[in-house]
Amino acid sequence: MPLQPSLPFDESAPAAEAAMRRARAVPPGHLDELGAGAGGLREPWAGFFQVLGEDGIGALGQQAAAMARQIRDNGVTYNVYADNGGARAWALDLLPFMVAEEDWLQIERGVIQRATLANAVVADIYGPQTLLAKGLLPAGLVFGHPGYLRPLKGYQPPDGNFLHIVAVDLAHTAEGGWTVMAHRTETPSGMGYALENRLIISSLFADAFRELRVRRLPAAFAQLVATLAQLPAGRLSGPAGVPGAPPPRAADASAAAAAAGKHIVLLTPGPYNETYFEHTFLARYLGITLVEGKDLTVRNDVVYLKTLAGLERVDVILRRLDDAYCDPVELRQDSTLGVPGLLQAMRAGNVLVSNVPGSGFLETPAIHGFLPAIARELLGEPLLLPGVPSWWCGEDSARAQALDQLGEAFLMPTYPRGMAQPWEGPRLGMERGLQRLADWRERIGQVPDLFTIQADLPLSHAPRWEGPQIGSRAAMLRVYAIADGRGGWQVMPGGFTRLAGEGQPAVSMQLGGSSVDTWVLSSQPPHGPALAAATTLGGAGPGPVAKPLAVSSRAAENLFWAGRYAERAENNVRLCRLVLGSIESSDERDDSVLDVIGELTQACGLLPPGAPQPRASLRVFERSLVAALAESAGWTSVGQNLASHVHAATEIRNRLSNDHWRTILAARNDFGDAMAAACTGASGSGDCGYYDRPRVLAALDHLGMQLAAISGAQGDRMMRDEAWRLLFIGRHIERVGTLSTFLEVFTRHGALMHRSGFDLLLHLFDSTLTFRALYPGRTDMPALIEQIVIEPTNPRGLYGLLARLRVKLGQITPPASPAGGGRAPLPQWLPAVETLPGWEALCERDGRGQYTNLVQLCDRLGGLMAQLSDEISARYFSHAGVAGVRVRP
Known part of the structure; x- marks a missing residue:
């Protein structure tokens, strides 16, 4: 196909001239996508730079910095195995990869043909195997490939499709045509990254995006969800959803599936997989449940999700786990990532897995030599796109x-x-x-x-901003075809374009490559996807009944701990701010207050055991405290709590609003940057080197505001469902335990007998202003106990916290599994407030002048919180026994 026409170099086009001055020549033999040679810019790029203008071209450096900030703020990462599981920031280049409308028509037809052919080949290999019998595909290439799964010979998926997503890697050659470099049929990756790239780049070049009429992506994701949702659910369980009951007639099964709706999950290998960010992004964007293999279990050939309330049936699995790891019973026995019994559940027709395992043999590069003849055999037509x-x-x-x-x-x-x-x-x-x-x-x-x-097939070179110049790298375009559920395919109008790393002949993200947004240009004005067939907005009948989102056991655990880590970080920041802000300036400081500070910093994890104590040297103590704040210090202090909070939030990202998620990331990133700027020579050895004390305090102040915003988002941006109640319970368990420790340590050391200790405790309970308003001028224990222990309206009053915690514990659905059998209801693990010591008892002093009842109460509450946390974990975060199954009919 001929190249798109180039615009002749025009002295009157200053933007094009500015772009050409910055462009480097591409290596000989490679197609120049920019076309910055003597003939002038190729048409798409001429229009792009014309919209940008000279000022826009001059601002590309600022745009690149804005892009990097957005990637960081959004937490877009890519895990590289060479980094021992560490997550790198996503590598995205600024300039998009542009595909002209005429080129896209060729690509679209060719990719649809390739997807149709791939599905037909897999169906034949696991069915009649006519390709093998006719010698069109060597038996050794199929049966010798680990991607061929013998346990699935003869398997027929409920909808007849083995593949629902097919990805095709394309190279733009020097002749201007497009050549297929590879097929991705096992677990095609990159769709989520393509959408994230689009969200970032289109916002930076909004005018050019509109003027060039770039085609939108969301319709492809809507098609994917629609395809998965309409897939046959297989043979449903009996009327009550109890495993082992006789299956209903097919018509009854279809009716039941339509009434109940499909339960679709996305199966991920977990956080250490290279594309885990994409898995969480897709699950959130598609509105389906993200699960790992350990979240699922098979009972009587039916797949269930382990949820907070028991086991809930799964109908469709969108898989991002490699074939070999899917089922340790019949495939790799050493797999800890899969679901034992999954293949048998598939054969029984009780679950549909997309893509069906077993298509990996199509990904071999050897397949290219055989596909032309296979296409003529199965499709009766030649290939529209040649293979390498x-x-x-x-x-x-x-x-x-x-x-x-x-x-x-x-x-x-x-x-x-x-x-x-x-x-x-x-x-x-x-x-x-x-x-x-x-x-x-x-x-x-x-x-x-x-x-x-x-054979060597030189890849085209796409422009890449390498400020202040425009360089180029070898490019490969991945295009996605999505089954429409009616025997056809829809192609996402865009794709996942990757550029080779510096000095690399191969395009690979693992080898330092990068990605770019892919713009498919159109001559037609953009239009959004049509709405689904309307339902009851016109009052034609009863609307759909909303079904609460399932909370998997793993998600429940991460929700619980997200609440605990957020509260822990907030309490620790408050303690650090008070210690660093008052330790040198208080004229009323005494040894009891110093002892309290030393004990609390270790009890709250701000310093390790054996760290210097404030009595010995305030300066050394403060340096040690500051050194331990950063995430890199190797101690479970503020930085590590923030990192743990991010990890837990990552696992439940589909439950969080974008602002909530971004604030969680910003809290960690901003604090890390601020501490790096405030300290030099910091280490976990007890020496921070030089540190700027005001900047450290400013970092803690800013973090305190961000944590308050996170708390507000948890209270204001989440549905009041069981997920929110778990987070609430985690927060309140942490709060009661920490505040009890604060009060017990201050009381036991007698620090409340001094104004400095009294004021510090009020600050730690965040009750200073209220106390001063209610009890002006008083610093006595009866008033303090009334305010921070007894008063039910104080959000940090211990008795009020206990009462609210008991209420939320009673609202959590009792587990249907044996884990909860025979145990007391969770609210009974906490005493009713009316059974606890009253104000007079807590104000009593023993013969040594100690507030024994108050200290004992604090010790008791701290112990109860630890026991309650363990009990919740045992009841809800694992379902290992035989299911007393609670499933929908």
């Missing part, structure tokens, strides 16, 4: 042809990289660059089926 020239060395004739015709080529592994190779040295692949085939002839002859020879 490839020869599988397992065929003698193909191997001989490649070795005779090619001096240099890419040596690709026929099978997945996890398989052992019978030679020393680096693994095969494009990242190794072109190889002299003569050097490999002997090794290829020893194990020919492991090798696939692929």
